[in-house]
Amino acid sequence: MVQDEQWATDLAAIEEQALQALAKISDESDLQAWRTLHLGRSSAVMQTFTRLGQAPKEQRPALGQAANRVKQALESALALREQALGQAELERSLSSERLDVTLPGRQPHLGRLHIATQTLREIYRVFAEMGFQVYRSREVETDAFNFELLNIPAYHPARDMWDTFHTTTPGVVLRTHTSPGQIHAMREFAPEPVRVILPGMCYRYEQSSVRHEIQFNQVEVLAVGRGITFGDLKGTLQEFARRLFGQNVRTRLRPSYFPFTEPSAEMDVECFVCGGAGCQICKGSGWLEILGCGMVHPLVLQNGGYDPAVYSGFAAGMGPERMTILRYRIEDIRNFWGNDVRFLEQF
Amino acid sequence: MKIPLSWLKDYIDVNLPLPHLAHELTMCGLEVDEVELVGLPAPQDDGHGFKFTGITWQRDKFVVAEVREVMPHPNADRLVLCRLFDGTEELVVLTGAPNLYPYKDRGALAQPLKVAYAREGAQLYDGHQPGQVLTTLKRTKIRGVESFSMVCSEKELGISEEHEGVIILDPDAPTGMPLVDYMGDAVFEISILPNMIRNACVVGVARELAAQLDMPLKKSAPKLAWDGPSIEGQVYLQISDPELNPRFVLGLLRGVTPGASPYWVQRRLRLAGMRPISNVVDATNYAMLALGEPLHAFDYDVLVKRAGGKPPTIITRTAKPGEKLTTLDDVERDLNDHTILVCDGAGALSLAGVMGGLESEVTPETRNVLLEGASWNFINIRRTSGEQRLLSEASYRFSRGIHPALAQEGVELCLGYMAAWSGGEIAAGLVDAYPNPPPDAEVELSAAEVRRGLGIQLTADEMATLLRRLEFTCTVQGESVFVKTPPHRLDIGSGLTGKADLLEELARLYGYDNIPATRLGDELPPQRGNPLQEKEELLRDMLVRLGLQETVTYRLTSPEREARLLAVADAPYVRLANPIAAERTVMRRSLLASTLEVIEKNNRLRERLAIFEIGPVFLPQPDTELPVEQQRLTIALTGLRLPQAWDQRPQGALDFYDMKGILEALFTGLHVERVGYQPLEHPVFHPGKCAAVQVGEQPAGVLGELHPQVKARYDFGNHPVLAAELDLGVILGAVPFRYDAVAVPAYPPALEDLAVIVPEETTAQQVAEVIRQGGGKLLVDLQLFDIYRGAQIGAGKKSLAYKLTYQAQDHTLKEDEVRQARNRIIRRLEQALGASLRA
Numbered sequence A: 001m002v003q004d005e006q007w008a009t010d011l012a013a014i015e016e017q018a019l020q021a022l023a024k025i026s027d028e029s030d031l032q033a034w035r036t037l038h039l040g041r042s043s044a045v046m047q048t049f050t051r052l053g054q055a056p057k058e059q060r061p062a063l064g065q066a067a068n069r070v071k072q073a074l075e076s077a078l079a080l081r082e083q084a085l086g087q088a089e090l091e092r093s094l095s096s097e098r099l100d101v102t103l104p105g106r107q108p109h110l111g112r113l114h115i116a117t118q119t120l121r122e123i124y125r126v127f128a129e130m131g132f133q134v135y136r137s138r139e140v141e142t143d144a145f146n147f148e149l150l151n152i153p154a155y156h157p158a159r160d161m162w163d164t165f166h167t168t169t170p171g172v173v174l175r176t177h178t179s180p181g182q183i184h185a186m187r188e189f190a191p192e193p194v195r196v197i198l199p200g201m202c203y204r205y206e207q208s209s210v211r212h213e214i215q216f217n218q219v220e221v222l223a224v225g226r227g228i229t230f231g232d233l234k235g236t237l238q239e240f241a242r243r244l245f246g247q248n249v250r251t252r253l254r255p256s257y258f259p260f261t262e263p264s265a266e267m268d269v270e271c272f273v274c275g276g277a278g279c280q281i282c283k284g285s286g287w288l289e290i291l292g293c294g295m296v297h298p299l300v301l302q303n304g305g306y307d308p309a310v311y312s313g314f315a316a317g318m319g320p321e322r323m324t325i326l327r328y329r330i331e332d333i334r335n336f337w338g339n340d341v342r343f344l345e346q347f
Numbered sequence B: 001m002k003i004p005l006s007w008l009k010d011y012i013d014v015n016l017p018l019p020h021l022a023h024e025l026t027m028c029g030l031e032v033d034e035v036e037l038v039g040l041p042a043p044q045d046d047g048h049g050f051k052f053t054g055i056t057w058q059r060d061k062f063v064v065a066e067v068r069e070v071m072p073h074p075n076a077d078r079l080v081l082c083r084l085f086d087g088t089e090e091l092v093v094l095t096g097a098p099n100l101y102p103y104k105d106r107g108a109l110a111q112p113l114k115v116a117y118a119r120e121g122a123q124l125y126d127g128h129q130p131g132q133v134l135t136t137l138k139r140t141k142i143r144g145v146e147s148f149s150m151v152c153s154e155k156e157l158g159i160s161e162e163h164e165g166v167i168i169l170d171p172d173a174p175t176g177m178p179l180v181d182y183m184g185d186a187v188f189e190i191s192i193l194p195n196m197i198r199n200a201c202v203v204g205v206a207r208e209l210a211a212q213l214d215m216p217l218k219k220s221a222p223k224l225a226w227d228g229p230s231i232e233g234q235v236y237l238q239i240s241d242p243e244l245n246p247r248f249v250l251g252l253l254r255g256v257t258p259g260a261s262p263y264w265v266q267r268r269l270r271l272a273g274m275r276p277i278s279n280v281v282d283a284t285n286y287a288m289l290a291l292g293e294p295l296h297a298f299d300y301d302v303l304v305k306r307a308g309g310k311p312p313t314i315i316t317r318t319a320k321p322g323e324k325l326t327t328l329d330d331v332e333r334d335l336n337d338h339t340i341l342v343c344d345g346a347g348a349l350s351l352a353g354v355m356g357g358l359e360s361e362v363t364p365e366t367r368n369v370l371l372e373g374a375s376w377n378f379i380n381i382r383r384t385s386g387e388q389r390l391l392s393e394a395s396y397r398f399s400r401g402i403h404p405a406l407a408q409e410g411v412e413l414c415l416g417y418m419a420a421w422s423g424g425e426i427a428a429g430l431v432d433a434y435p436n437p438p439p440d441a442e443v444e445l446s447a448a449e450v451r452r453g454l455g456i457q458l459t460a461d462e463m464a465t466l467l468r469r470l471e472f473t474c475t476v477q478g479e480s481v482f483v484k485t486p487p488h489r490l491d492i493g494s495g496l497t498g499k500a501d502l503l504e505e506l507a508r509l510y511g512y513d514n515i516p517a518t519r520l521g522d523e524l525p526p527q528r529g530n531p532l533q534e535k536e537e538l539l540r541d542m543l544v545r546l547g548l549q550e551t552v553t554y555r556l557t558s559p560e561r562e563a564r565l566l567a568v569a570d571a572p573y574v575r576l577a578n579p580i581a582a583e584r585t586v587m588r589r590s591l592l593a594s595t596l597e598v599i600e601k602n603n604r605l606r607e608r609l610a611i612f613e614i615g616p617v618f619l620p621q622p623d624t625e626l627p628v629e630q631q632r633l634t635i636a637l638t639g640l641r642l643p644q645a646w647d648q649r650p651q652g653a654l655d656f657y658d659m660k661g662i663l664e665a666l667f668t669g670l671h672v673e674r675v676g677y678q679p680l681e682h683p684v685f686h687p688g689k690c691a692a693v694q695v696g697e698q699p700a701g702v703l704g705e706l707h708p709q710v711k712a713r714y715d716f717g718n719h720p721v722l723a724a725e726l727d728l729g730v731i732l733g734a735v736p737f738r739y740d741a742v743a744v745p746a747y748p749p750a751l752e753d754l755a756v757i758v759p760e761e762t763t764a765q766q767v768a769e770v771i772r773q774g775g776g777k778l779l780v781d782l783q784l785f786d787i788y789r790g791a792q793i794g795a796g797k798k799s800l801a802y803k804l805t806y807q808a809q810d811h812t813l814k815e816d817e818v819r820q821a822r823n824r825i826i827r828r829l830e831q832a833l834g835a836s837l838r839a
């Protein structure tokens, strides 16, 4: 029994000594040394197992159990210590990898559509949902398509409304509006009903300035059918304005004149900058003029191949750049085709 | 057109708030751009918007006063002191107005001078500063005399720019009355539509407003006495071309005394934008502004003298070859053979409908006035006015069509004013030739047509009631109205056009606001979309995804600008007959030239530029009048591949392979297949760094690095400039409508590397083709990852290293299969290209 107690005392001392040594360890290599010293083949605990054979037979199970308990205790203490040390090491290394998150990131090159394209697409989208398809036609036109077939005879005062670039080929002009496309579209589609929008570049003989350009996009809208009324014109264009400028925007139609439509009108939307109170953008009027429109003139219908006694239609024309200018408060229309990247990259 | 409110009120008793009135005018088609207050108080905002400018005369600060005596200033010759009564007290007011000097030292004036008097604290325009600068009258001392108020000039009151003297009001102006009550006004600035020239006058505007508001239009014309001896035998008339001159009317006023018009006339003319000249001339201008008919006054005695003392004969005819005329503006004008003139037996008197001649104009010495009112062919006047570059109040109106009925009305109205303001007696009767009255068409319009066109239900009676407000003569028969146009407008046609014209009148009268908005209920056309345009947008999206910036440039350029790129000067161009700038004279033939100008403009602003444009070029054709408009795509790159950043040095300039990579990615994205690249000699590009692009068998364009000599003609940076110009039609034509997806393989691929040594001239494309042939179906991918040249493999050779991916869809590849494929590839490479494996 005395011998028993001696073994037990020895094991307790071995455990205590090893745990004390473990608590002092703070790095990985010391931990390995400790493992060799206290759990290796020649360690005190393991030696206890070796010497187990020398103990009296009836004492061996108790002794074995006791040694095993100490061995397990040391092993789990080691595991805990290892984990703690690993955690501490991770924290040390993470804290040394702290970035200045305010430094700029690496940006991929962002491609962009020209702002004119963006506006055109918005217009296409709204009209597409109402069944209007894009129809394009040529930019160098005959006088006949640009004027005469649109009820604008030579020398007519209405020609003053368009300052025209003529080419050196007599009777050939740069189109002053996309309206010639009305005739092209009608002649292509007659006698089917027509719902098209006609986008494209137009030209005016005009000194370019902050407000005027020699080249500009226009989008024309044309609907021809058997029962199209002025009320339809009003409704369709109102829907368009609401989609583009906001569901609550007020619009008004004001009598106007175009040779190829009658009755003719201009559509104003309530100024979205001042809400109608009057500001610099709307020049104090509270309204922004966004498009001209009207019922297709019977002679134009006829020139397009439709019998005005059976068919009617409406047309509208708008300037996407003007709309863009109003929307983004762009000060100089020459920015559009000037292509300064400092302008282009804003959109 | 400037319409003073006070004048408008001669014809209509309208008392609406100003913004409301402006709104009503705008909704008639008389768009009000601006309202200028000239005395009247600024209106409350009533939700109608409109821009208001101008000045308000405070009621208690501006009054009508009378100057009872003009006295010299003790210390200054150029100043006078006025003893003035402002309705409540007598004061002494200092002024420097030269038009008061003549009254100096006359003692108390028998008839006091009525003036516009501003008290201390009045807000008015500073007469001594250019433009309109508001200032407040303060008490000061001028040359030792205290001054705290003033007698006003037109400039100070915002009536005109006139500041030479003070206003002397008409003698009946009531002393002490607030000035705003006496002559406070507002001027409507109205844009006159081309088909509404009938409304370029006060009566016209009043008539539209009366119709709009359903109010009566008042008559306002002086009574004519016709008390002089008859005009008969005093002047003869001869019209040689009734097409060009449908009517000519003459009236005669004897014994006028030229002088200043009454102040109210002068004020109205000024507010309407005209300068008062004398009572005789003012009467013609005033009548024109009132009624819209331009009138011309001749000095009758000059005509008699030219006729050798006999009654003159007025002849209207076109100009003779070489004929000249000196017009009122003192310019001698060469006349064209279609220019219509007013002449007498001695020659041309005036440029008909445009401007009078210098010789026969009225002067302060004129005693007898022959007054002309006429009607001219508007197209002819438009041509003449354009050719002579002469815009006048007369040509503005006549070139848009004035009804001949107004010739007579105008002459009568003007005679009345002239007699009232300059004295004289009106010769009884007029000389009137009216050989060519306008057609008096009747237009039938049915209720059904109105419903079909406007979407509103009106009975024939309701239509007639509306149209009568604009003085149309209407007869109702069943469901239709038969409509005749009133004799002051030429804008209503006949037949189909007439119906459309009347629909517009009905829409205006019914009110655009009142027509209900509806959604299209008509049959939807076949929905074909626009596949080509949709593909073009897809292409744009793809290029943007590749990091490129879209640009849109001017289509107008000059051959010189394009020659920098193309170095061909004599290519056929679509040329402008009337260019507006030397640098924009033709439509471009090259889209790339435009794109390179964008690079040139921006290359100092960014270290890397990557842009594209889609747009047409214009190629004249020998056998047609119109050019071919071909859609092109250009891409341009220059600068650093990776610009400098805080953690990285700038790296490598963009080169040929960056451009090629963009095209490859673009074609992959668009599913365009069978794209080939062949070396190409092209004058624009570096001979060794240029390739032709082919899609299938079709040439699709070119890419490359700009030739150094071409580059030198631009202001580019140091880096190479890469460019591609492609035919959009070919590319979009190759974009498939649909394509098949490929199944994601269920079995693992086998990967291996292969390095082959080939002669330097062998192209990568040749090697790749052979590998593909050898690999057959199993070889699904092939990536070139290295090129080596050097001592290890010997001169004139290169080694190309590939990563090969083998894959079968239905099983895991066996080692044997891969080995066989590999051996096939190697064998083919050896046979076809003389290649060897690199150990």
Ligand SMILES: [Zn+2]
Residues within 6 Å of the ligand: A271, A272, A273, A274, A275, A276, A277, A278, A279, A280, A281, A282, A283, A284, A286, A287
């Ligand atoms: Zn505004």
